[in-house]
Amino acid sequence: MLLSPLALDLLVAALVGMAVGVEREWSGHTAGPDGRFAGARTFALLGAIGGFAGWFLRIDQPVLAAILAAAGATFPVVAYWSTMRRDGTTADGTTEVVAVLVVALGMASGLGHRTPAAAAAAITVVLLAEKSRVQNTLRRVDAHEMRAAIQFAVLALVILPVLPDAAYGPYDAFRPRQLWVVVLVFSALNFAGYIARRLIGETRGLGVTGLLGGLVSSTAVTLTFSRRSREEPQLALPLALGVVAACTVLVPRLFVIITMLRPELAVATIPVLLPALVAGVGVMAFVLWKERDTRPDTAEQTLADKPPTGAARGNGIGSNPLGLASSLQMAIAFQAVLFAIAWVQRNAGDTGVLASATLLGLTDMDALTVSMTRFANAPGNQRIAAAAIGVGMLANTALKSALVLTIGAPRYRIRAASGLAVLAVGSTIGLVLSWPR
Structure with a gap:
């Protein structure tokens, strides 16, 4: 095999984050006065952090896993708090919430569940990309x-x-x-x-x-x-x-x-x-x-x-x-x-x-x-x-x-x-x- 199972798990964890980050950059959520904290590279790194946290759990290192997972999840929370302190910023936490989700999905992949993690990431990207269509549909529902x-x-x-x-x-x-x-x-x-x-x-x-x-x-x-x-x-x-x-x-x-x-x-x-x-x-x-x-x-x-x-x-x-x-x-x-x-x-x-x-x-x-x-x-x-x-x-x-x-x-x-x-x-x-x- 070209890649070991562990390498594939960690690679999928990083790709999960990159897919979400690419969508965030493509949709313009990383630029302008309302620009959020993360793009493709940052999201890929968050996914990798989650992947390594899952790997540490697999090798019976729960303390290291907890530290990594907590750090990855805390970073978007702090970024949101800092963003909301700027004047005129729209109260929209979608990017920060999905960043926490990326850490969780990366952790799932690191634990060996890369297929469910990839599937969940694909659904997440679709929901983010089809925001306007989802909102239009909801407006039509009485x-x-x-x-x-x-x-x-x-x-x-x-x-x-x-x-x-x-x-x-x-x-x-x-x-x-x-x-x-x-x-x-x-x-x-x-x-x-x-x-x-x-x-x-x-x-x-x-x-x-x-x-x-x-x-x-x-x-x-x-x-x-x-x-x-x-x-x-x-x-x-x-x-x-x-x-x-x-x-x-x-x-x-x-x-x-x-x-x-x-x-x-x-x-x-x-x-x-x-x-x-x-x-x-x-x-x-x-x-x-x-x-x-x-x-x-x-x-x-x-x-x-x-x-x-x-x-x-x-x-x-x-x-x-x-x-x-x-x-x-x-x-x-x-x-x-x-x-x-x-x-x-x-x-x-x-x-x-x-x-x-x-x-x-x-x-x-x-x-x-x-x-x-x-x-x-x-x-x-x-x-x-x-x-x-x-x-x-x-x-x-x-x-x-x-x-x-x-x-x-x-x-x-x-x-x-x-x-x-x-x-x-x-x-x-x-x-x-x-x-x-």
Whole structure:
């Protein structure tokens, strides 16, 4: 090797500091009346100080390490104090704070963690260089959006981890953590729809939201958009397009899962899944072609730039972009469906793999897909497993059609149900082509 591991650690420590120092000089923070204390060379030396402090810790010299680290961290503090004593100096301590961070990152590299140190330094440089863009983005975030982001962080990072990941209640159908994930999915869809609506307008925003939401749960998209169609009937077409997009993206998502878990089964599922994918893409292409001359007008752009009012607030899009109340209601309904399916499975029994796929496909295509990859472990079961996935997808489409017809507004029902019917025809063709004989 040209360089020993220790030499590489110390070199990365110095380069971490130099990268930050170069950005400080490039952005002009070292010149003028507000010029700060350090440029590329000083920052490189601070990184090296941190690197040697980490090395001293590795060779059991904690006193020397503490002295070096304290000296490196104290220097920016003293420099800031001296700078603030100058008349007319702007109170901005970014350079001094990042200097202390450079010492810490250099110390991490000196301890042998040069990859995390380099990654953290890269993120730091990006944050420093993109200061104006970050500030402009923050100015565009209103109080509703910031509050919703904080609430979602609490729901996902505080509440979710403490919920038990176990089964309770009749038929062990109540799983608190999985149910809370449903709440998070619905809330995330509401929030994503709100942001997309503001950024790119109604038709494009809802279509993109449905497409992305289908990567997580196409059933959740169908529930959310069907409910919203009653509160905002003028969005019937974009909401229906979002549902078709979510159900279409389900197909490649399942194929990716199968390919990762059982590549040989993926080959058997191609004739099952391909017709449905073609049908869904065809529906979306037809709608977009038909609406090709439609552009977001001034009124729509104005609507996209401010929180909606009236009925939209009932969906939590104005007062709460997460729509937390509606998300909880949908999770309760989802849990009721799980209890019902569990009762059917326990009392009626399964009449074979295909019958089980019909029941499981109603609510959880991912679970069905994973179980079929295990079932296809025997080569003779691959065609049955592929057909079971097709049956489950057809049952899942039937469930979404029922949701559309029972929850959606009249204009939305016609459009969404028609798109789902085309998808169902595609799934049926795939089953006919690949039915085990």
